[in-house]
Amino acid sequence: MRTTRVACCQLAPVMGESAANRAATLAAIESAAEAGARIVVLPELPVSGYVFADPAEALALAEPVDGPSVTAWAEAAARHDVVVVGGLCEAAPDGTLRNSAVLLDRSGLRAVYRKVHLWDAEKLFFTPGNAAPPVVDTPHGRIGVMVCYDLEFPEWVRKPALAGAELLCAPVNWPAEPRPEGEHPGEVVRVQADAMVNRLPIAVADRAGHERGVDWTGGSVIVDADGWPLVLVSEGTDATQILIADVDLTASRDKRISARNDVHADRRPWLY
Amino acid sequence: MRTTRVACCQLAPVMGESAANRAATLAAIESAAEAGARIVVLPELPVSGYVFADPAEALALAEPVDGPSVTAWAEAAARHDVVVVGGLCEAAPDGTLRNSAVLLDRSGLRAVYRKVHLWDAEKLFFTPGNAAPPVVDTPHGRIGVMVCYDLEFPEWVRKPALAGAELLCAPVNWPAEPRPEGEHPGEVVRVQADAMVNRLPIAVADRAGHERGVDWTGGSVIVDADGWPLVLVSEGTDATQILIADVDLTASRDKRISARNDVHADRRPWLY
Numbered sequence: 382m383r384t385t386r387v388a389c390c391q392l393a394p395v396m397g398e399s400a401a402n403r404a405a406t407l408a409a410i411e412s413a414a415e416a417g418a419r420i421v422v423l424p425e426l427p428v429s430g431y432v433f434a435d436p437a438e439a440l441a442l443a444e445p446v447d448g449p450s451v452t453a454w455a456e457a458a459a460r461h462d463v464v465v466v467g468g469l470c471e472a473a474p475d476g477t478l479r480n481s482a483v484l485l486d487r488s489g490l491r492a493v494y495r496k497v498h499l500w501d502a503e504k505l506f507f508t509p510g511n512a513a514p515p516v517v518d519t520p521h522g523r524i525g526v527m528v529c530y531d532l533e534f535p536e537w538v539r540k541p542a543l544a545g546a547e548l549l550c551a552p553v554n555w556p557a558e559p560r561p562e563g564e565h566p567g568e569v570v571r572v573q574a575d576a577m578v579n580r581l582p583i584a585v586a587d588r589a590g591h592e593r594g595v596d597w598t599g600g601s602v603i604v605d606a607d608g609w610p611l612v613l614v615s616e617g618t619d620a621t622q623i624l625i626a627d628v629d630l631t632a633s634r635d636k637r638i639s640a641r642n643d644v645h646a647d648r649r650p651w652l653y
Numbered sequence: 654m655r656t657t658r659v660a661c662c663q664l665a666p667v668m669g670e671s672a673a674n675r676a677a678t679l680a681a682i683e684s685a686a687e688a689g690a691r692i693v694v695l696p697e698l699p700v701s702g703y704v705f706a707d708p709a710e711a712l713a714l715a716e717p718v719d720g721p722s723v724t725a726w727a728e729a730a731a732r733h734d735v736v737v738v739g740g741l742c743e744a745a746p747d748g749t750l751r752n753s754a755v756l757l758d759r760s761g762l763r764a765v766y767r768k769v770h771l772w773d774a775e776k777l778f779f780t781p782g783n784a785a786p787p788v789v790d791t792p793h794g795r796i797g798v799m800v801c802y803d804l805e806f807p808e809w810v811r812k813p814a815l816a817g818a819e820l821l822c823a824p825v826n827w828p829a830e831p832r833p834e835g836e837h838p839g840e841v842v843r844v845q846a847d848a849m850v851n852r853l854p855i856a857v858a859d860r861a862g863h864e865r866g867v868d869w870t871g872g873s874v875i876v877d878a879d880g881w882p883l884v885l886v887s888e889g890t891d892a893t894q895i896l897i898a899d900v901d902l903t904a905s906r907d908k909r910i911s912a913r914n915d916v917h918a919d920r921r922p923w924l925y
Contacts, residue, residue, distance in 0.1 A: 535807030536925035574846030639773040653808035
């Protein structure tokens with residue numbers, strides 16, 4: 382068993398306030414690192430905001446992967462020797478706009494992932510990705526990355542799990558939905574199941590607050606390889622906060638769940 | 654909206670007491686029908702019991718699909734005009750032993766499904782099936798069938814969902830596992846997610862009690878197309894009981910979850 386301290390930073394970006402939003406991400410990385418985190422997850426689109434009025438606004442708030450946000454995160458990752466996974470409204474080299482996530486470690490930018498399953502009005506702004514979630518060997522573990530609605534496609538979560546990810550990091554923006562008393566948000570239930578059927582810990586950084594008529598779930602969570610929450614939002618769903626948990630990243634290497642069962646070896650993909 | 658009353662009969666069979674166990678299944682079907690249920694789900698292996706000592710014992714307790722249990726269930730289904738889905742320790746025509754489920758309606762036996770993903774010692778007794786879960790148009794809805802551990806493979810649940818099932822019925826025997834305070838059993842969490850990512854209601858009949866050192870979860874549940882429990886076990890996990898809920902079977906026909914999202918149309922299977 383090797384536990385690694387993981388932080389999910391639930392932030393409340395303000396649409397269009399990129400400089401302040403970027404500063405908030407850097408302050409969160411700093412706080413997480415000071416608390417001993419080795420892996421720091423930021424929300425989806427934490428610098429630009431999410432509820433764009435039109436494609437022009439999204440484009441105006443986009444950055445390339447060598448832009449100010451990723452450059453600043455790379456410096457922070459190097460300074461603190463942490464892995465940073467964060468969302469980016471990406472002005473891609475091919476001229477498209479992407480809802481992306483980047484993974485950085487002390488050596489710099491290691492992976493760019495472009496969200497494959499787009500949510501609602503994102504379809505008006507972003508071009509979906511076509512590449513599998515990256516799985517990166519970092520100094521602090523073998524880490525997979527996907528974004529928000531991607532988590533709701535179990536076939537997609539299988540890919541980094543089968544590729545040997547020890548932890549799946551997911552920047553998200555979960556719009557608030559009603560749910561019955563006593564139940565976790567539906568998005569958390571789906572993350573729990575994603576973890577359980579793969580024995581794969583998952584760290585989710587959600588956003589908080591309200592933006593242009595949208596309330597956010599504020600449902601950041603870190604679940605272990607059994608799918609049980611190690612830490613959940615505790616201070617109200619619209620609070621900004623940093624969730625921290627010590628996650629056993631070695632647990633994901635053992636897919637056995639009984640004397641004769643293994644969640645991956647028991648698959649019969651030729652029938653699917 | 655068309656609601657249909659569904660009953661999940663949580664029973665506590667006694668190993669080897671086939672006649673009494675069969676009588677208990679018939680009494681449960683009778684009670685469910687009297688309560689207005691049109692679809693009645695029985696547990697996995699409700700007549701034979703589950704924890705076989707060896708293959709010879711399993712074989713001795715097996716029945717063909719024209720044996721006494723299925724014959725009696727067919728009579729009950731016709732008498733009450735109900736759909737019955739129940740587990741069977743099946744002596745198959747090819748000489749193999751199968752962990753099966755049958756679906757019957759007023760016209761008789763409509764489908765036999767042989768469990769594809771075998772749990773633990775089942776691998777010593779049963780030959781796994783190779784056929785997709787049946788999806789049957791019955792007088793009371795279009796119903797899919799699978800068994801227990803099958804539910805833990807989201808790729809498998811996709812098949813009846815994509816084939817237009819309005820309700821997935823699952824006989825199960827869930828061995829009890831520890832879980833954190835306040836959490837549903839892990840099996841229920843996975844069923845909730847199965848329902849959510851497909852907008853497919855699911856009716857699960859678990860067994861109760863204790864058998865040869867195994868405690869059962871007794872976690873029978875009926876979830877709606879949003880994955881929220883309509884009814885959960887309420888009287889303690891080792892109680893026999895009949896769970897009843899009115900399920901909107903038409904909800905499954907609408908896979909939309911936002912103005913621009915559809916849980917099936919949003920899939921990108923060529924990437925999976």
